Amino acid sequence: MMKQLHISIILVLTALTLLTACGSTETARQLKEIDGYMDAHPDTRLDDLLAIDSSLITRTSDRMLYEVLLTQAIDKAHGSLATRDSVMQVAADWFTGRSDTRHALLANYFLGRVKFEKEDYPESLVAMFKAHDLAKELDDKFWIGMSARGIADVYNNRYNTGDGVHYSEIELENLRLAGRQPYINYAMLDLANTYCNNRDYEKTYEICRQLTDSANKYSDTYLYSEAQKTIAVTLMTETKFEKSIPYMQSAAETGLLSTKDSAFLAFALGKIGKNKDAVAILNNINNKNDVNYWLKYEINDNLGNTDSAFNYLKKEYENLNAQFRERISLDLSSTLANYYEMSRHLKEEKLKTSQIFNYLLVTIIALIIVIGALIVNRYYKAYEYKIERNMAIAQSLRETLAIKKSEYDIAKVEIREKMRDEFSILDELCQKVYESENPTAARKRVSAAVTDLIEQLSGDKKKIENLERMVDRNCDNVISDFKTDFPNLKNADYNLFLYSILGFSINSISLFLKEEKLTSVYERKRRLKDKIKKLEPIKRDKYLNVLG
Secondary structure (H helix, E strand, O other): OHHHHHHHHHHHHHHHHHHHHHHHHHHHHHHHHHHHHHHHOOOOOHHHHHOOOHHHOOOHHHHHHHHHHHHHHHHHOOOOOHHHHHHHHHHHHHHOOOOOHHHHHHHHHHHHHHHHHOOOHHHHHHHHHHHHHHHHHHOOHHHHHHHHHHHHHHHHHOOOHHHHHHHHHHHHHHHHHHOOOOHHHHHHHHHHHHHHHOOOHHHHHHHHHHHHHHHHHHOOHHHHHHHHHHHHHHHHHOOOHHHHHHHHHHHHOOOOOOHHHHHHHHHHHHHOOOHHHHHHHHHHHOOOOOOOHHHHHHHHHHOOOHHHHHHHHHHHHHHHHHHHHHHHHHOHHHHHHHHHHHHHHHHHHHHHHHHHHHHHHHHHHHHHHHHHHHHHHHHHHHHHHHHHHHHHHHHHHHHHHHHHHHHHHHHHHHHHHHHHHHHHHHHHHHHHHHHOOOOOHHHHHHHHHHHHHHHHHHHOHHHHHHHHHHHHHHOOOHHHHHHHHOOOOOHHHHHHHHHHHOOOOHHHHHHHOOOOOHHHHHHHHHHHHHHHOOOOHHHHHHHHHHHO
16 A cells, blocks of 8 residues: 555656646747847737746746846836846846856846836946947847947936947947847937037937938837927027927927926927916926926026025025935946956956966877877887788798798699609500501500500599599599589590599590590590689689699
């Protein structure tokens, strides 16, 4: 019973593990798809991200990516980033220093956006500069531009317009290289506002005219309204109040005029003596806190509201004094210097570590090369010695073989000569008998003896077998091999081969074979040679050499 319970628990745990792994894999796939989409499109995937059950994300890399993408989606949807501070700090710290440079860039950029919203401008600036450096490392024009925009926002917010202009120009240049709309248009708007703050009015007007054309081209009402308002504010800054009013009124027709924009319009109307219109606007905005105190002072002063004007002037003084103290306490320059000093120190440490690694790598490679060279040299010497030894052995074998072959050839010739000598007399007698037409009594006796010997050689099976064994013993088993290679020949063919080895002439062989015509023997010998020639070269040469 307990055994079955243990098995059931193991199966359940295994199933849960597999389900978790499958869920994690599916979540990772979704995150990758959303990441690619948001990088290529201006719209957000916030609903898709919120639909993901974050409790199923088990891998740290996936969880960090999820937090970065969620912050990006909230930012694109113009939502509040105030609650994203801690998670983005963790994500930025986790990705920074890892090989995933692109997501380290995104994490630092959106950390900068979070810090900016929380008015933590030094930390925002540091995060944006980290993102900017990473974007340049990747040569990603879009994110070089976007991070430059974040840097410019901090500088412009803290009235550092010189640096603001520099980074706004970098923003526009790189977004144009990236070819991404509507980012290009809004980078132009950023630059126009920065030029205005830096009192570079001609460039402001030039860009705003281009923006007006682009807004009409892309049917972008918000962009049109912002371009008109920027022109109006710039004209007011140059005290061209009457010229500024049509532009601000044109912006008002879009329905996108803010309270502060309305205050600017009231200010301009008051400056040209249209106090009634200015009062109507002022009555709507006096209780609004998002209107610049200086504007309220100017409007009330123009209308002769001395007490109200004095109160707003006092508040403006207090506000400027607070901003001045805050700017001094922020010390963005020191913050930036500290960031670059820290970056320099990290790069030096990284370089030092890299140099040590390179030295070790070079040393290891050198040792491997030396050891490899020693092994190869040792192997080569051993191989060379082996070759020399084998060559010596081969040479010795060749010399021994040559000697044995020479001895064999000499012995073979001597044996054949000996066999020929033994039968030479018989051969001569047979030759005389064959040539004689009228033999005498003596020749008859010789002829009778020879004829008897011929009968033995041609018809005595035992005699022939003895001769074959003798030839086999002295001629490397040539008769037995011949019969094995040609098992179906006639006895006359075997005997012809035997007699040829023994050195008998055609005439003698014709007597042994009882052939009346020499041509029959020649013909048989020719046919036998033709058959031998069909054998493989070694056997062919062996038989033809003894056949003669």
